[in-house]
Amino acid sequence: MSVIPMKAESDFSQTRRGAIVVEPGKTRVTIRLDNNVLDWFRKQAQEHDGNYQTAINAALR
Numbered sequence: 001m002s003v004i005p006m007k008a009e010s011d012f013s014q015t016r017r018g019a020i021v022v023e024p025g026k027t028r029v030t031i032r033l034d035n036n037v038l039d040w041f042r043k044q045a046q047e048h049d050g051n052y053q054t055a056i057n058a059a060l061r
């Protein structure tokens with residue numbers, strides 16, 4: 001396994017450590033979807049400049 005060096009111009013001075021802040025009203029879940037279903041949502045999102053997770057949320061709603 002080779003190690004890929006970080007770019008010298010990378011600036012991490014504005015980064016923060018700790019837990020990721022989640023929007024109120026959202027809960028992280030794990031769900032298993034068929035590959036073809038996920039591919040379809042990703043394709044739709046890419047064609048319409050959207051987000052596939054948002055599209056799945058809307059379909060489930």
